[in-house]
Amino acid sequence: MKKLLIFAVFALTAAVTYAGGYRVSLQGQKSLAMGHTGVAVVNSAELVFFNPAGMVYLENKLNISAGVSGVFSDVKFQNSEFGYSAETDSPVGTPFYLYASYKATDWLAFGLGVYTPYGSTVEYPTDWAGSHLVNNIELAAIFVQPTVSVKLFDELSIGGGPIYVSGSVNFNRNLNRTLTDLDGNRANVTVDASGVNAWGYTIGAMFTPTDKIKIGFNYRSEIILDAEGGEADFENIPNSPLTPFADTTFDASLPLPAELTVGFSYEFCEKWLFAFDFNRAFWDVYNSLDIDFADPNIPDSFNRRNYKNASIYRFGLQYEATSKFTLRAGYYFDESPVQDGFFAPETPRNDSNGYTAGLTFNLSDRFQIDASFLYLRFKEVDASYDFYFENGVAVPFGGTYKSSSFIPGLGISYRL
Amino acid sequence: MKTYIKYLFVASAAFFASCEVDFDEPITDEGFYSTGEANMSSFVAVGNSLTAGYADGALYITGQENSYPNILANQFALAGGGEFTQPLVDDNLGGLLLSGNQIAENRFVLAVDANGNPGPARLSGTPTTDVANGLASPFNNMGIPGAKSFHLVAPGYGDVNGVLTGTANPYYARIATSGSATVIGDATSLNPSFFSLWIGNNDILSYATSGGSGVDQTGNLDPSTYGPNDITDPNVFASVFSQEVEALAAGGSGGVVLNIPDVTSIPYFTTVPVNSIPLDAATAEALNANFALYNDLVLPGLVSFGVITAEEAAMRTVSFSEGLGNAPIIVDTDLTDVTTILQGPPANLPPDVAALLGQLRQANANDLIVLPAASVLGTQVGDDPTAINGVSVPLANQFVLTATEQARVAAAGAAYNAAIQNIAAANDIAFVDARSALAQVANGGVMSDGVMLTNEFVTGGAFSLDGVHPTPRGYAYTANLIIDAINSKYGANIPNVDIGTFGTVTLSND
Numbered sequence: 008m009k010k011l012l013i014f015a016v017f018a019l020t021a022a023v024t025y026a027g028g029y030r031v032s033l034q035g036q037k038s039l040a041m042g043h044t045g046v047a048v049v050n051s052a053e054l055v056f057f058n059p060a061g062m063v064y065l066e067n068k069l070n071i072s073a074g075v076s077g078v079f080s081d082v083k084f085q086n087s088e089f090g091y092s093a094e095t096d097s098p099v100g101t102p103f104y105l106y107a108s109y110k111a112t113d114w115l116a117f118g119l120g121v122y123t124p125y126g127s128t129v130e131y132p133t134d135w136a137g138s139h140l141v142n143n144i145e146l147a148a149i150f151v152q153p154t155v156s157v158k159l160f161d162e163l164s165i166g167g168g169p170i171y172v173s174g175s176v177n178f179n180r181n182l183n184r185t186l187t188d189l190d191g192n193r194a195n196v197t198v199d200a201s202g203v204n205a206w207g208y209t210i211g212a213m214f215t216p217t218d219k220i221k222i223g224f225n226y227r228s229e230i231i232l233d234a235e236g237g238e239a240d241f242e243n244i245p246n247s248p249l250t251p252f253a254d255t256t257f258d259a260s261l262p263l264p265a266e267l268t269v270g271f272s273y274e275f276c277e278k279w280l281f282a283f284d285f286n287r288a289f290w291d292v293y294n295s296l297d298i299d300f301a302d303p304n305i306p307d308s309f310n311r312r313n314y315k316n317a318s319i320y321r322f323g324l325q326y327e328a329t330s331k332f333t334l335r336a337g338y339y340f341d342e343s344p345v346q347d348g349f350f351a352p353e354t355p356r357n358d359s360n361g362y363t364a365g366l367t368f369n370l371s372d373r374f375q376i377d378a379s380f381l382y383l384r385f386k387e388v389d390a391s392y393d394f395y396f397e398n399g400v401a402v403p404f405g406g407t408y409k410s411s412s413f414i415p416g417l418g419i420s421y422r423l
Numbered sequence: 424m425k426t427y428i429k430y431l432f433v434a435s436a437a438f439f440a441s442c443e444v445d446f447d448e449p450i451t452d453e454g455f456y457s458t459g460e461a462n463m464s465s466f467v468a469v470g471n472s473l474t475a476g477y478a479d480g481a482l483y484i485t486g487q488e489n490s491y492p493n494i495l496a497n498q499f500a501l502a503g504g505g506e507f508t509q510p511l512v513d514d515n516l517g518g519l520l521l522s523g524n525q526i527a528e529n530r531f532v533l534a535v536d537a538n539g540n541p542g543p544a545r546l547s548g549t550p551t552t553d554v555a556n557g558l559a560s561p562f563n564n565m566g567i568p569g570a571k572s573f574h575l576v577a578p579g580y581g582d583v584n585g586v587l588t589g590t591a592n593p594y595y596a597r598i599a600t601s602g603s604a605t606v607i608g609d610a611t612s613l614n615p616s617f618f619s620l621w622i623g624n625n626d627i628l629s630y631a632t633s634g635g636s637g638v639d640q641t642g643n644l645d646p647s648t649y650g651p652n653d654i655t656d657p658n659v660f661a662s663v664f665s666q667e668v669e670a671l672a673a674g675g676s677g678g679v680v681l682n683i684p685d686v687t688s689i690p691y692f693t694t695v696p697v698n699s700i701p702l703d704a705a706t707a708e709a710l711n712a713n714f715a716l717y718n719d720l721v722l723p724g725l726v727s728f729g730v731i732t733a734e735e736a737a738m739r740t741v742s743f744s745e746g747l748g749n750a751p752i753i754v755d756t757d758l759t760d761v762t763t764i765l766q767g768p769p770a771n772l773p774p775d776v777a778a779l780l781g782q783l784r785q786a787n788a789n790d791l792i793v794l795p796a797a798s799v800l801g802t803q804v805g806d807d808p809t810a811i812n813g814v815s816v817p818l819a820n821q822f823v824l825t826a827t828e829q830a831r832v833a834a835a836g837a838a839y840n841a842a843i844q845n846i847a848a849a850n851d852i853a854f855v856d857a858r859s860a861l862a863q864v865a866n867g868g869v870m871s872d873g874v875m876l877t878n879e880f881v882t883g884g885a886f887s888l889d890g891v892h893p894t895p896r897g898y899a900y901t902a903n904l905i906i907d908a909i910n911s912k913y914g915a916n917i918p919n920v921d922i923g924t925f926g927t928v929t930l931s932n933d
Contacts, residue, residue: 081444083444083445083446085446085449085450085451086450087448087450087455087918088918088919088921089918089919089920089921090450090456090498090501090918092449092450092451136921136924184923184924185896185923185924185925185926185927186926187485187926187929189515189532189546189929189931189933190484190485190515191484191485191488191515245929245930245931246931246932246933247533247534247535247930247931247932248535248539248932249533249535249541249930250930387446387447397873397874397923400873400874401873402872402873402923403873407446409444409445409446410444411444
């Protein structure tokens, strides 16, 4: 009974994952249920993502995990000075993953992962008060990662692999706060680029000093998505030589920052496992979002972001309740990479607390159903973006933001 | 085992429940904003073109959407205000038809000419708003472009049959509930819970914009005898204004009135400089030779005969010089008319020359040249290359508002404003000093929400391309003044608008 209470309390204060910026930390239901820990947890093919070094410690020859999450996110904005209020009407995001690991020998395993760690879909009401910054944005990236894991000693393994990324972005905003065509329709631009490819890598190490304790390390490299020749579509532009906007192409770069994770797991009381991960995301690479329009008459768009490096602290707990059920819960604190004065509504992220829980149900020796959910809670924040300029004059846009995300997820695991 | 599941579900339910996101103090909650002692359930705005949202020399849909009453109503709605209806015209061209015949021009837009120079131009296209297709309904916005104070209580002002003859107003004819209805009558039929009234501008403005072509009717208490460009007698103004306020205030929770800005601080009068005619040395010399007789003999002669004062003679002296800064010659109807005298001895001038010199003088720094003169000054008259407007042909009276005429406008305006303030106080309603606010815009400008408002034509942000009426941003600024006055008078808490989000002039080469 005491254990039950502990579990319940822990579940209530426990955590979920969805990181700052446009990082979406939903890379495995088992891990997510434990606060998205996993750099030092060996229990499924999710290791392909969390720490390739651990694959070689999986007991089964073949492990497959696949899953999908439904991201129900909501952002509310209000500004009491002018009476603005807006709420996003974003479609449900569906990040997914598919991992497989194959143990070739006692000391060598291969793996493959396909997953979506970055993405953002935010839709504000068209022409809302901040429409000169964003009306809607859809950002998606699929990662494909072949992986190898090698056991160097009984206590130490390493792993890693290249990452191939294919990304796309679609972004619409009004050109400024006032320009319209003759009928009052706001002039706007949509930039669209898809099939943007880039390469990166992941490397990891796992140290198991005792059979109860594991220590993990994982580094995922920075990947810069260079969109070249994307389409820029200008709409509702007045017919005037004074407004030189016409459809053209553009170049832009979007960095996916490097990420370092260290952590450990500890098995106790036979059926319990505690895990802790520390993430450091090197967001300082995201200094500015610059859109370089090919048409020389169209002024390029410079949007300062000035992100800072940010840390995430993740805690997870697992309890093997019965032979059929494994229960999990977790918590994380996600520090926002957005600095004061740079709070842009396209990624309205302040510090957040993630509460997670989930369970695995063993259908058979081979099949498991993994369920998780994450409730990501942001504090209400008064914030502004101060680096929007009109005619050389800074025009800050701000107010009070409140966001939250509720993210249920379902997955399946297969062992052979 | 079952217990575990149960706990998990309880935990899940807790998460779900707390998932509802809302602000600690949502501005959409009732009571966050308030209209105080004012009741905005039925807000009715009465006035002239300024109230209608007229801009760029026309009334068009997007202009109406940015009328200050509509901006106000949108902010009132945040504090529980009611629906606000406007008699939207049928297009964004702005011209008017009367039974298919165009009677009002389309709006101005900022176009770029063949040489790459931006300037106002009429938007092309056939307008679709026909005054004869009457809406016959009162609207919350009862702003009637062109209306003077006494028009609002004049039956027949909305009679469509009187539009062509000038006894009725096409904008009111379009919405009047009957041919004999009055604007105030239609407005009060909506049982306003709160009203705004901004009227009286045209009682001096039409005189001013016509370069003083009308008559100052101060002393004449019968407005039915006034011409369209006359100055309304201040007692007539005070009387009808008081009557209108009382009618609108009856049964309501209050209202707000605005006074009359200094009309001569608008771009219509401040854009064309008085001395802008370029002359080369030879032309200047030739012109001076032409006027030598007039300057050196005629004027001193008139003084010696006691026809004009030495002061008037000095004012009438014409002098050109080489360079860019020559003032035009003008007809000043306030000068002594010496046409007949000049035809007699000793001058014995031929009638046409005498008529030319009859009320002639050169413009000076105290005169205001109206905006439409920009396209007339320096242009040739007819086929004669020596007949140049402002140089050899005097600029007509309608293009110049002289110091004397300005004084009449100022005197009447001051009298109206005194009446407005007194009547506001007597009726215990809110008062907006629009005159001081415009003076601020005109003298250095107003900085608000990242934008500057000045009275500079085209670029100043406050005035539309007709040089008289505000831009949406100018109207938004006006709306904020009214909101501040209501907040203060009625203990309301209604948010301002961000004027930087309102547009200025519209660009188009259509």
